[in-house]
Amino acid sequence: MRRMVHPTLKLMLLLLMLLGLVSILVNASSIQSDFGHCDRVVKRWAFSSLDQEIKEDRHTLRDLLFFLHVPRTGGRTYFHCFLKKLYSNNLECPRSYDKLRFDPSKTKCRLLVTHDDYSMMSKLPNQRTSVVTILRNPVDRVFSTYEFSIEVAARFLLHPNLSSAIQMSGRVRSKTKGVSTLDIWPWKYLVPWMREDLFARRDARIQKGSRDIKSNFSYDIEDIVMPLHKYINDPVAHDIIHNGATFQVAGLTNNSYLAESHEVRHCVQKYRILGDHVLQVAKVISQLRASNTSMKSVSNKKSEQSPSILDSDPDNNDHQNSSSDQNAGQLASNEDGEAMKENMTVEDLMEAYEGCISSLRKTQAARRTASLKRISPANFSKEERLQVPEMLLEQIRSLNHLDLELYKYAQEIFEKRHKHTMEKLITAEMWESMFNNSYGGVFWKVFPLVMTIILLFCLFVLFVNARRRTSKVKI
Numbered sequence: 196m197r198r199m200v201h202p203t204l205k206l207m208l209l210l211l212m213l214l215g216l217v218s219i220l221v222n223a224s225s226i227q228s229d230f231g232h233c234d235r236v237v238k239r240w241a242f243s244s245l246d247q248e249i250k251e252d253r254h255t256l257r258d259l260l261f262f263l264h265v266p267r268t269g270g271r272t273y274f275h276c277f278l279k280k281l282y283s284n285n286l287e288c289p290r291s292y293d294k295l296r297f298d299p300s301k302t303k304c305r306l307l308v309t310h311d312d313y314s315m316m317s318k319l320p321n322q323r324t325s326v327v328t329i330l331r332n333p334v335d336r337v338f339s340t341y342e343f344s345i346e347v348a349a350r351f352l353l354h355p356n357l358s359s360a361i362q363m364s365g366r367v368r369s370k371t372k373g374v375s376t377l378d379i380w381p382w383k384y385l386v387p388w389m390r391e392d393l394f395a396r397r398d399a400r401i402q403k404g405s406r407d408i409k410s411n412f413s414y415d416i417e418d419i420v421m422p423l424h425k426y427i428n429d430p431v432a433h434d435i436i437h438n439g440a441t442f443q444v445a446g447l448t449n450n451s452y453l454a455e456s457h458e459v460r461h462c463v464q465k466y467r468i469l470g471d472h473v474l475q476v477a478k479v480i481s482q483l484r485a486s487n488t489s490m491k492s493v494s495n496k497k498s499e500q501s502p503s504i505l506d507s508d509p510d511n512n513d514h515q516n517s518s519s520d521q522n523a524g525q526l527a528s529n530e531d532g533e534a535m536k537e538n539m540t541v542e543d544l545m546e547a548y549e550g551c552i553s554s555l556r557k558t559q560a561a562r563r564t565a566s567l568k569r570i571s572p573a574n575f576s577k578e579e580r581l582q583v584p585e586m587l588l589e590q591i592r593s594l595n596h597l598d599l600e601l602y603k604y605a606q607e608i609f610e611k612r613h614k615h616t617m618e619k620l621i622t623a624e625m626w627e628s629m630f631n632n633s634y635g636g637v638f639w640k641v642f643p644l645v646m647t648i649i650l651l652f653c654l655f656v657l658f659v660n661a662r663r664r665t666s667k668v669k670i
């Protein structure tokens with residue numbers, strides 16, 4: 196079955212390349228040579244990527260699980276509340292969010308969690324690595340990126356001026372061993388950018404002597420924060436936010452290990468039609484990964500060692516004292532203890548997951564509220580998102596057209612797999628425990644927007660393990 200899928204995709208790619216060729220012929224202008232160059236660069240990359248992908252068969256959960264964490268997709272929760280329950284701490288690779296600190300060839304670990312893009316695979320034992328990622332509705336992802344970069348940057352406003360903020364954060368970082376948000380791609384670009392912007396706006400306000408700023412629309416308060424429409428049109432956003440999920444899955448981000456990635460990415464950003472090649476590669480990668488499995492079980496014997504106190508997930512970590520993060524770590528560790536009982540059932544796991552998620556949510560909400568106070572009256576909320584003009588939303592969709600298509604495609608795969616799995620792998624009883632009881636209900640509620648391509652793939656592990664345990668008990 197798989198063998199039939201790949202040639203089809205390859206054919207589609209060929210067709211798309213022909214399309215590109217036609218557009219060269221039509222477009223006989225002076226930019227032709229640049230386009231021609233880009234066209235060749237992108238195609239060469241696409242062909243070599245596909246070639247490599249198609250040769251490989253990664254349908255089983257391999258020795259190393261690489262969680263390719265697309266920023267702002269709920270990856271922290273997934274990692275903290277789910278993966279950590281499957282992998283003990285000693286199986287976790289040193290965090291590689293800060294890639295200077297990580298050399299995968301030197302470590303014998305089984306779980307790698309990072310914002311690095313797919314080009315990271317060139318550093319990993321290819322034959323022994325499985326990849327998991329989470330995709331989220333691209334428009335929500337852009338909103339979340341905007342809000343989070345402002346949220347983190349706003350914490351610095353406690354300092355009297357920008358230079359003192361930079362100085363202080365540098366000092367704190369060199370003292371603590373933890374990874375700071377400011378070390379981690381893409382926040383190492385987005386946060387300083389927003390920080391500088393927030394201070395500039397505050398200084399201007401002080402100079403003007405303007406006091407009461409009244410506004411009921413947080414996404415456009417020019418006096419306090421960069422309005423959303425400016426943010427999404429900035430070159431930085433073009434460089435690292437738009438179509439970010441597709442570029443990350445294809446290994447073409449601004450953070451890529453692949454030498455030609457920057458040229459390919461710039462070409463694709465310049466000539467929209469070339470994006471189709473990237474999309475095809477991303478789809479093939481997703482297709483291979485989202486596949487159905489003969490599953491090996493993950494070793495999940497928890498070690499005694501306590502979890503690292505400073506959680507380095509960049510989605511919510513920074514240079515400041517993070518007592519709330521420590522609490523979250525503590526809470527999670529308690530739940531780990533429970534979750535790792537030998538005869539844990541799917542329901543137990545879901546219950547632990549639910550508890551873990553709600554405690555994470557609470558600490559995150561508290562930090563966010565505290566941080567946004569500094570830029571009041573700007574106070575981002577779901578309700579206000581509904582007030583964002585349709586024109587702006589349309590622009591976001593257009594800027595993220597590749598991500599939208601990849602997301603749609605992933606949803607389709609997911610539904611297909613889901614159906615197939617339900618028919619084939621899950622017994623009626625499991626189905627019931629999964630969907631009819633309250634935990635099942637909660638489980639689907641916690642992922643209303645976040646689409647997991649391969650979450651299901653991981654769930655298989657749970658099912659397999661749960662089943663094995665049950666049968667062990669019976670014997």
Ligand SMILES: *[C@@H]1O[C@H](CO)[C@@H](O)[C@H](O)[C@H]1NC(C)=O
Pocket residue numbers: 355356358359
């Ligand atoms: C920034 O604030 C610090 C601490 O208050 C002060 O010492 C320094 O002179 C200020 N720098 C500028 C450029 O205003």
Ligand SMILES: *[C@@H]1O[C@H](CO)[C@@H](O)[C@H](O)[C@H]1NC(C)=O
Pocket residue numbers: 411412579582
């Ligand atoms: C803000 O207030 C104005 C009138 O005061 C109203 O027309 C507008 O809909 C409000 N916007 C939001 C986002 O509430």
Ligand SMILES: *[C@@H]1O[C@H](CO)[C@@H](O)[C@H](O)[C@H]1NC(C)=O
Pocket residue numbers: 384430431432434435449450457
């Ligand atoms: C990545 O993007 C940031 C922000 O636009 C930029 O400062 C940086 O130079 C870029 N890095 C590469 C390798 O292109």
Ligand SMILES: *[C@@H]1O[C@H](CO)[C@@H](O)[C@H](O)[C@H]1NC(C)=O
Pocket residue numbers: 196197487488489615
């Ligand atoms: C899943 O794998 C089984 C064999 O393990 C195969 O028969 C089935 O066709 C596969 N399904 C998909 C959707 O690939």
Ligand SMILES: *[C@@H]1O[C@H](CO)[C@@H](O)[C@H](O)[C@H]1NC(C)=O
Pocket residue numbers: 367515516
């Ligand atoms: C961190 O917390 C400790 C006490 O828990 C406090 O003494 C220290 O000043 C705090 N540091 C920062 C940067 O807030």
Ligand SMILES: *[C@@H]1O[C@H](CO)[C@@H](O)[C@H](O)[C@H]1NC(C)=O
Pocket residue numbers: 538
């Ligand atoms: C788990 O198994 C032990 C025996 O191995 C049993 O005493 C205990 O009641 C079981 N717990 C649950 C929740 O089934």
Ligand SMILES: *[C@@H]1O[C@H](CO)[C@@H](O)[C@H](O)[C@H]1NC(C)=O
Pocket residue numbers: 564567568571574576
């Ligand atoms: C922002 O909104 C949240 C609820 O959405 C509220 O709890 C919080 O107090 C508000 N913050 C400010 C500064 O108005």
